[in-house]
Amino acid sequence: MKQLFVTCPHGFEFLLRKELRELGIEQVAEGFCGVFIPKNRENIYLVNYLSRIATRVLWPITQFLCKDKEDLYQNCRRLPWSEFMSVSTTFAIDANVTHPNLTNSLFASLVVKDAICDFFRDTTGSRPSVDKQFPDVQLNLFIQKGKATLYVDTSGAPLHKRGWRDVNTEATLHESLAAALLLYTGYTREKVLCDPFCGSGTFLVEAAMIATDTPPGFLRKKWGFFHLPEFDKDHWTNWRNDQDAKRVPIEKRRFFGSDKNREASDICKTHLRKLGFASAVEIHYEDIEHYSPSSKPDYIMSNPPYGKRLETSRSLLLSMGAFLRDKCERYASCRLLYPEEKPLLDAGFETRCELSFKNGGLPINLFSVRNNFS
Secondary structure (H helix, E strand, O other): OOOOEEHHHHHHHHHHHHHHOOOOOOOOEEEEEEEEOOHHHHHHHHHHOOOOOOOOOEEEEEEEEOOOHHHHHHHOOOOOOHOOOOOOOOOOEEEOOOOOOOOOOOHHHHHHHHHHHHHHHHHOOOOOOOOOOOOOOEEEEEEEEEEEEEEEOOOOOOOOOOOOOOOOOOOOOHHHHHHHHHHOOOOOOOOOOOEEEOOOOOOHHHHOOOOOOOOOOOOOOOOOOHHHOOOHHHHHHHHHHHHHHHOOOOOOOOOEEEEHHHHHHHHHHHHHHOOOOOOOOOEEEEEHHOOOOOOOOOEEEEEOOOOOOOHHHHHHHHHHHHHHHHHOOOOOOOEEEEEHHHHHHHHOOOEEEEEEEEEEEEEEEEEEEEEEEO
């Protein structure tokens, strides 16, 4: 097994493939919810630290035909687990299983857990502990079409957890998904970007990181690959410092955001401050009806509020139309995340659905919208 599996949201495999090729990885093959790349230390570092779209980087440790529970246990029990962890290492197992004889993913993960603990009990007299929330080693089990694959997660925490978001802040959109949408729509540092419903600032922070060549892992302190036997701390530190040295200063008057919720706009400022962007990004506490950025944006990306009350949605979308007409460049590029097209059409927008995907399990669409400027 000579390939890493790099995961991403379903529907974004093509974009991840493109990104990794641009990062210098030549052999990239698309799979379901991810891509396969050559398995080596440099690729582990590169994807975990520099990919804006990837969610995990999985290192395969075994693959076998699996008929039942006994097959699963015995194949996992005979692995040399001391090469991947020690008895003092905490671990956890995520399982995704489709199998007629293993109908419960949680049960399958418990079988693997028992195999690991029995290995260490037999070889050391003790067993490692499970820590589902903050494990030292995260394992991922997939069983599809009678074949089981067990991976070590070299990322640890999902890669969308960049380190800039306040731990108590709920995100309506994950960082890696926001970055994917920005890259998909052609965002570059030359654009003047505005998010008039910025919330905690996901689009603004991710755009500023792209514009400044800030690695998405810049603020992270820990990865799963720290526990791999091949890990060389000095080599990693030098490699990381080389990547950080490529950052460029942020330009002023290119990033604008507003939110009518004062707490949200304050949190957005806090997030920007962690990366040194706060002084260059203009954030307002303002309803869209009264919001006027100090420069006219030519690129709008936003996830506006929406709900079941059509009257509320229509009023907000009409205000959005007025904002595009009066406060933005005439031919500004505007994308909105919205569950349905009809409310946008009813508010007078010309629309084109560019992408359909799921966010938090809910269907959502990326619409390119144009206001009627008459």
